[in-house]
Amino acid sequence: MNAVIPYASTEPAPRVDDGALRATGPWRITAADPALEQHVETLRALLAPHLPDRLLTAESSDTAAHALLLALDDAPPAPPRATLGIAPDGGAHPADEAYRLRVTADGIECLARTAEGVFRAATSAIQLIATAGACRELPFQEVTDAPRYAWRGLMVDPARSFLTPAELRRIIDLVALYKLNVLHLHLTDNEGWRMELPGFPVLTEPCTDGPVREFYTVAEFRSLQEYAARRFVTVVPEIDLPGHCGTLREAVPGLAEAPAPAGLRERFPFVPPLDLTDEATRATLTRLLADVCELTAGPFVHIGADEAFGATPKSFAASVRELRSIVREFGKSPVAWQESSRAGVEPRDIVQHWVDVPMMDLPDTEEELAARPELVAVGQSLPFIKALKKFFAPADHDVARVVEGGGRVLLSPQSHLYLDRPYAAGFAPPEQAEAAGRLGFASYRPRGIEHTASWDPAAHAIPDDCVAGVEATVFAEQFKGFDDVIVLLLPRLASVAEAAWCGRAPEWPEYRGRLARHARVWNQRGLPYFASTEVPWAE
Template identity: 80%
Template sequence: MNAVIPHASAEPVPRRGEGEPHATGPWRIAAAGPVPEQLAETLRELLAPHLPGRLLPAGSDDPAAHVLVLALDDAPPAAAARTTVGVAPDGGAHPADEAYRLRVTANGIECRARTVEGVFRAATSAVQLIATAGAGGELPFQEVTDAPRYAWRGLMVDPARTFLTPDELRRIIDLAALYKLNVLHLHLTDNEGWRIELPSFPRLTSAAGEAPVRAFYTVAEFRSLQEYAARRFVTVVPEIDLPGHCGMLREAVPGLAEAPAPAGLKGRFPFVPPLDLTDGATRATVARLLAEVCALTDGPFVHVGADEAFGATAESFAASVRELRTLVRQFGKNPVAWQESSRAGIDPRDIVQHWVDVPMMDLPDTEEELAARPELVAAGQTLAFIKTLKKFFAPTDQDVARVVEGGGRVLLSPQSHLYLDRPYATRFAPPEQTEAAESLGFDSYRPRGVEHAASWEPAAYAIPDDCVAGVEATLFAERFEGFDDVTVLLLPRLASVAEAAWCGRAPEWAEYRERLGRHGRMWNERGLAHFATTEVPWAG
């Protein structure tokens, strides 16, 4: 009946009035009653690429135009019976009411919900209906009722390694909003770069401030990005990655104390030494940093990293994580951290992002198995190095259990399916994108097709509902650069993550690939490069 993603079940409704609405005609947006006009203006911005010259300005009353109606309605949609679980990204005690009802009539499309946020979710479905309409532009009469399964539905991008301009981030925010994602997690710091201006620490961004492009976000730009996202009901979560991944911080602020290393490991591997936050001067510096970041952040969450602290003892790492959590809470925000943080103890306030375990890493055990993995051989990995990695990551196999036992919340971001820096399998590449399939993505991951990402089941981890924070896709940027590379790796896989996060289950592939095939045109109209996998029948 429709190609909406995430899946929105539609029921046909009787034809009322003469004619049938067509996406190809002129359209206007009408905000009814108490719906703020700003919401209508935001929808005009999202619709504009798909209705060039046919989206009428505010105040138009052209009787020939189809109307996209935005209205509040006290009657709950039937889909509101779906239980929403997880952490509210706006910091509310309970998940937002995002249930909506959408109806296609002879006059256009009606978007109704009990909340303005619900009306917006309905309107993004309307944008997709218009952008993915058939060749003749017909919009079949139908009624959709819908509501989300998970409250936190996120996307992480990595401007620390591949800088994204503010305008490029706005385009990603628009894309996230169209697929009903409501969190943009920004990995702002790493060994390669520090991308947020902190006025008290000008040296952190001085190297990134040279011509021709200033590669960091000023205070004003970061505030503006958050305001832009909020108008699309997307919460921005900044990440300051500590106590590891601190190369740029060490370069800008010399003399920070090194964490004590496990016996026999100091200096053996080329990793930047993690910080020791039990050192008073180092803690004071980090406290000043986090105070500024928290003050700049409109949303309720700040991510503190806590992953891959290679070269720190377990005791030192745990002590540093506890200090990071304490500082963020002291400055009025809620800390989020990667799953390794569970080893510092868990209480019900903690949100822990699950990304890996040893089986998920899909690494060989023998020289023969390594030889059969050309991507690992090409990356220069040896069996000795792989064994060391497995030993280092062995505690990850118990991290989720630690979170559940401590009453914390798990944010699901498994590397196996939701790390979108995984290379595409070349056998699914159209000829013109074979090179992209071979070169894009993290070179140690086994290449996969789009169907693999779409097969992910959130329920596979058997985590109790009250211990789930939500779902978040990630796109780390060690092995590519440029905005087109970002969107090629995101699309089409981000759509299936959005569907699993909203619906709570993997789509049925045969049906889903047909819907997905109608979204290529929508991405083209938005100027977003994508991987045109041969697994999908793309519509013209």
């Protein structure tokens, strides 16, 4: 059995003798078709960390090198598997990502009908090479595979913890290696605005008396999208509105406040959401989103629309409808968090499901609260928890609204796919006890990595034709920096990638064995990870 993640079915290679490829020598990536030449250098860059001194250029004359061969093949390369969801590249139909991979005495052949399928095969080949043990032997075999869901994403949060362009490129490489194909960037929030807009320099101009503003210049954002596209990854920028707008309000004074529920201001502090029924405010946001849409190479712009605390339901719904209309006016398709369903849903709407009250896993009694030290430690009280449940109660019906309206649900359940959940201390090796106690959103119940791996997309009982895809998130309210992000992602991102590709949860005993060998992948790439004692990690 190979250690490829997401799981790929394997058979002994036909028409070859039993045996194995001794993969210790030099390697060369070659393209059998001119249309694939443009992908050779990208794949060389992905493979290089795993063959630091054994990866030759295409021009090398070494005839003993193993070949990683890229080739187009009209024959059906994989057994049929329904490809569900929204194509991240905006195509009317999801891309053909099915592939066949063969390990032979000469090397590894990556075969598919499309360049995207060949690229997915090549990432499986890279994993085979990287996860091989000390003997570096790859059994002769044939792998055939195809995805279940077309949208397979990861959201990161530079708004709260800035990630440099170089760090985002490393994340894009990781995303591509595990056959995810969307990078969703949460670029704005109360804590920061990370996207330069030509028409609004005030959002990113230097502060005279505050911290240095970190953001992506126009050139950097375009370059990131180009880098991602070469790896068949679509970048989706999120401009979170009408709530979560503290930084925008500070930079652009005078934006209208949404009408608030009676008595709320006296009970809770909040940043007032925006009111897009105000003509001047709508005009400002139209200009702002015009810049965002013009700078976005892909077909989607995420408008946020979550947690608009401090807006009446009527005001919130009106603002969401205006935001959708503006984004469509500039030729992009809006994506929004599930609260947007309360503004109505049409068949073209994509709604990201992240929460319902049962999923929040909150106590109902003082005794239950006392048994949750992570909640007690952050000062949560039973009255506060009851108020929180009341605020989120409409979330219990959001998915039904999407299905009834004919929209598509992007699955990102907080219970399993919010990877800012703390790791359970009981699974931390001694050298990572501090990280287990520090990282993650403090109010979430700590869990082991088997918990994330147990998630099954089918558990939500949403009709297949109403599922847009799967996306993990890692919000950054309570940690800082690239290493913290990666430790929260790894190893959990691998099981999310498997569920998104295969459409089901992996079988833990079998998956655990494959996952153990991916420590080699991450070590070779210089990526930290949480070495949970649930897994016998390979050296």
